[in-house]
Amino acid sequence: MSSSSAARGRGEKARPGVRPPMRDALVAAAFQLFLERGYEQTTVDDIVALAGVGRRSFFRYFPSKEDVVFPDHERCLADMTTYLAASADEDEPVRRVCDAARLVLRMYAENPTFSVQRYRLTKKVPGLRAYELSVVWRYERALAEYLRVRFAGRPDGTLQADVIAAAVVAAHNNALRSWLRSDGQGDASATVDHALGYVQSAFGVGVPAGRPVGEQPEDVVVVVSRRGAPLWRVVREIETALDRD
Amino acid sequence: MSSSSAARGRGEKARPGVRPPMRDALVAAAFQLFLERGYEQTTVDDIVALAGVGRRSFFRYFPSKEDVVFPDHERCLADMTTYLAASADEDEPVRRVCDAARLVLRMYAENPTFSVQRYRLTKKVPGLRAYELSVVWRYERALAEYLRVRFAGRPDGTLQADVIAAAVVAAHNNALRSWLRSDGQGDASATVDHALGYVQSAFGVGVPAGRPVGEQPEDVVVVVSRRGAPLWRVVREIETALDRD
Numbered sequence: 250m251s252s253s254s255a256a257r258g259r260g261e262k263a264r265p266g267v268r269p270p271m272r273d274a275l276v277a278a279a280f281q282l283f284l285e286r287g288y289e290q291t292t293v294d295d296i297v298a299l300a301g302v303g304r305r306s307f308f309r310y311f312p313s314k315e316d317v318v319f320p321d322h323e324r325c326l327a328d329m330t331t332y333l334a335a336s337a338d339e340d341e342p343v344r345r346v347c348d349a350a351r352l353v354l355r356m357y358a359e360n361p362t363f364s365v366q367r368y369r370l371t372k373k374v375p376g377l378r379a380y381e382l383s384v385v386w387r388y389e390r391a392l393a394e395y396l397r398v399r400f401a402g403r404p405d406g407t408l409q410a411d412v413i414a415a416a417v418v419a420a421h422n423n424a425l426r427s428w429l430r431s432d433g434q435g436d437a438s439a440t441v442d443h444a445l446g447y448v449q450s451a452f453g454v455g456v457p458a459g460r461p462v463g464e465q466p467e468d469v470v471v472v473v474s475r476r477g478a479p480l481w482r483v484v485r486e487i488e489t490a491l492d493r494d
Numbered sequence: 495m496s497s498s499s500a501a502r503g504r505g506e507k508a509r510p511g512v513r514p515p516m517r518d519a520l521v522a523a524a525f526q527l528f529l530e531r532g533y534e535q536t537t538v539d540d541i542v543a544l545a546g547v548g549r550r551s552f553f554r555y556f557p558s559k560e561d562v563v564f565p566d567h568e569r570c571l572a573d574m575t576t577y578l579a580a581s582a583d584e585d586e587p588v589r590r591v592c593d594a595a596r597l598v599l600r601m602y603a604e605n606p607t608f609s610v611q612r613y614r615l616t617k618k619v620p621g622l623r624a625y626e627l628s629v630v631w632r633y634e635r636a637l638a639e640y641l642r643v644r645f646a647g648r649p650d651g652t653l654q655a656d657v658i659a660a661a662v663v664a665a666h667n668n669a670l671r672s673w674l675r676s677d678g679q680g681d682a683s684a685t686v687d688h689a690l691g692y693v694q695s696a697f698g699v700g701v702p703a704g705r706p707v708g709e710q711p712e713d714v715v716v717v718v719s720r721r722g723a724p725l726w727r728v729v730r731e732i733e734t735a736l737d738r739d
Contacts, residue, residue: 382627408668408689412696415664416657423656444653451657451696 272310272320274300279317280366288318288374315380318367322384325356326391333395342399343413343453346392347445350421353388354441357425361433368429389418413452420444517555517565519545524562525611533563533619560625563612567629570601571636578640587644588658588698591637592690595666598633599686602670606678613674634663658697665689 278300282291293314297307311317329349336345357364371377396410403409424444428437523545527536538559542552556562574594581590602609616622641655648654669689673682 379624379628382631383624386627405688405692408665408692411664411668412661412689412693415660419656419660420653423653443650444657447650447653448657 269310271300271302271306275302275307275310276317276320279314280363283318283370284366288370288377315377318370318377319380319384321356325353326384326387328352329388329391333391336395336399341453342396343417343449345399346396346414346417347449347453349392349395350388350417350445351438351441353421354425354437357429358433358437365429365433368426385418385422389414392417409452413448416448416452417445420448514555516545516547516551520547520552520555521562521565524559525608528563528615529611533615533622560622563615563622564625564629566601570598571629571632573597574633574636578636581640581644586698587641588662588694590644591641591659591662592694592698594637594640595633595662595690596683596686598666599670599682602674603678603682610674610678613671630663630667634659637662654697658693661693661697662690665693 275296279291279296282295282299286295291314293304293307296314296317297304300307307317311320329352332349332352333345336342371381393410393414396413397407400406400410421441421444424441425437428435428440520541524536524541527540527544531540536559538549538552541559541562542549545552552562556565574597577594577597578590581587616626638655638659641658642652645651645655666686666689669686670682673680673685
């Protein structure tokens, strides 16, 4: 019982306020056991015993043992869908999906210790890697579905939507993983901003935040490039030119 | 026994020559049963009974029932790794990963009927979707690892590698799925070429195949653009300019 209340205490401290305490207690108990014994060696019975609740309580919150490892993705997916649905026509679509991806980062950054522990656990357990891939895929589909609607008038709308959604997710995850590998040290937001900036430079409107798209529409940019220069370098030059003054 | 030899006959017809006949017979028997009874309702015992072989033979070729659904991905992954490892320094990296992705398309296009059947099956069975995601992830990692080496000198090398690999895979899969949805009608190669062309226009060197990169290196291209134009449109203009004459 003392270990149960210790687990609950950790859970409440780790993720303040908004979720049911029993749910938090189950997450905390689960992670305590995963770290002590390993994921495969921990059963749902072990988790509910430590949390001091019944099996039925566990399955009320989590369909399976895997779900307790990723307790916040469903909420985050719902938040992302809501955020994208609230988009206005004047929102630049690529920037909007980048901002939507930042919701995922925020979830991880809310609780660095938990996120780093989970990252290490996930790397070791193939079943959790597979689960994580399916979650990532759902985020990517949410972004792609939004872009498909926004790009409906373009000849290659679905292609562009799928490619940009994948690029945004890959950039986000590259930055997120580098932050997790640093044990949650450093500025996660700045790392992700930089990564998403690369995607925006390739696909989006290369105008920095704060300056409305389309301002001074008659301005021209002249880029002179060698024919053999890699396109990404040319693009970087254009972006620099567009951002200047 | 007659159904067994029918299955083997189908297998040999479907995938000529290079693989062991028993392996092909198992694939053919498995798909016959998956289509007749459904994937979940078919056991490994059912498959080996129809193919006329023992359980041990099945597991010699396939670690699990899921693996028999995707019998050629391991070979294709190995081919892709070999192809990327054989890359020369003068190969433009983005084009190289696009060409590597075409190996996957070729595998699907070798046998349209089988590929379309599997596509329909995979859409219906969540466990197969998860398996497919893990396979796609392995292709993406193979492309990203190659690009990480090629981009080792760039400040954002790993970021660019991960983003471009994801974009290539997304473009390939967008085209592949549209071909599969059309029941394998139409020109799969042309569809994938078009999709990969979009990725190359965003990230790669926009020089058409057959003209060496770096030819006439002193030639210049001048692009004039409105400041508010979307970057993808500017990129398309540059590409058009580079392709001209």
